[in-house]
Structure formats: structure tokens, C-alpha cells
Amino acid sequence: IWIGSTRGMFSTADSGATFGGPILPNLSVQDIVVDPGNPQTIYAGTALSGAIRSTDGGLNWTVITNGLPRSAVTRIGLSGARLYAGLDGTGVYRSTDAGETWRHSSGGLSAANVVALAVDPMGGGVIGTTSGGGVFRSPDGGIWGDARNGINSFRVGTVEYDPQTTGLVYAGTVNPNNARDGSFLRSLNGGVEWSIVSTGFPVYAVKAHPTDG
DSSP states (O other), X not given: OEEEETTEEEEOSSTTSSOEEEESTTSOEEEEEEOTTOTTOEEEEESSSOEEEESSTTSSOEEOOTTOOSSOEEEEEEETTEEEEEEBTTEEEEESSXXXXXXXXXXXXXXXXXXXXXXXXXXXXXXXXXXXXXXXXXXXXXXXXXXXXXXXXXXXXXXXXXXXXXXXXXXXXXXXXXXXXXXXXXXXXXXXXXXXXEESSOOOOOOOOSSOO
């Protein structure tokens, strides 16, 4: 398990009984993704150094920002050979060579501050949310389209694809006028349409079980 914090990264191999770290204590780590095909490869988004990568289980790290602007990488996602970075102020960038090079992939996004970024582990689709309350989907992280069908005026702050069921996506919202209110939503078609599962409380994080969604 890897944990990102304002004091770098921590890890545990015994379900939290003990922790190692901090690794890179001078960095504020915003998001982390481990390559499911090669757990020794880890990517992270940071506030000051952009995107970073380790290929030896976190012992050594390399800055991978060729093509990225000088901006905080707030979200990072991976599906197969496609690596995505959501940036603060400049939208979404995509890499197909393990982060060696990046290109801007924000066509259709209405705002540049990326709040959440979810990548379909089965099909490669991507759903992102922005600070302006927008929800967008893309089949490949290239051109984005609106994906708020069925979502009320609440702001979506977290999105999660089900790793076992094609097209199943979950999302959590918060009422911008009442922080104690929100809803939990579900989409059965990859974010094209959403339905409310439960409401009356804010949902800040959603994580699907890898084998028992």
C-alpha cells in the first residue's frame, strides 16, 4: 500500500501494521497509481515536481515531465499503455510511452482544474471532473464530451470504474450549498447516463473492490 502526503510517500507491506518512509519527503504527493501488470512500476503526481515514476518498487524515482507544463499534477491514471495526468490549471495530458513524453488532451473540457480522473481498466475510457462542476467522458482521453446526464447540480468530486463489470461506474457528489449533503451515483453505460443510488450525505471518496464489486 502506498500513501501520498504533504511530506512525501509512505508504504506498508503488512496492511498498515508498520510503515516505511517518508520517501521523497520534500514533495507533496497528490496521487499514486501502481501498474497492475508490473507492481514494481509506480507513478505519482506531485505539487512541485509534476509527474514522477519508479521502476524498482519505489527505491528510485525519475521526474517524467517532457511535454508537461510547470503545474501540479493532481490526478494520475493508467490503463494498459495509456497514462493520464490531470493538472491544476492546464487540464489533462496523455502519454503512451510510460511518461517519457506527454501531449495535451483536453479538447472539450470546460475548465482546466482537474478534480477527479478515473480510467476504465477494461476498456480504456476516461471520466474526469473539473473544479467548475463539470463531468466529462472520453473513449480514449482525447476529445471530451459532457457526461452530467442524470446528475443534479451537486459537484462530483470522485469517480471510480468497477474493475469487474464493463460499463459500471460509481461517483460521489457534494452539495455546493450544503457540505453535509450529497449523493452516491451509478452508471451502467460508462458514464453516458447516471442514476442516484442513495442521497442525503456527502460522498468524498469511492473505491471498488478489485474482485467483488
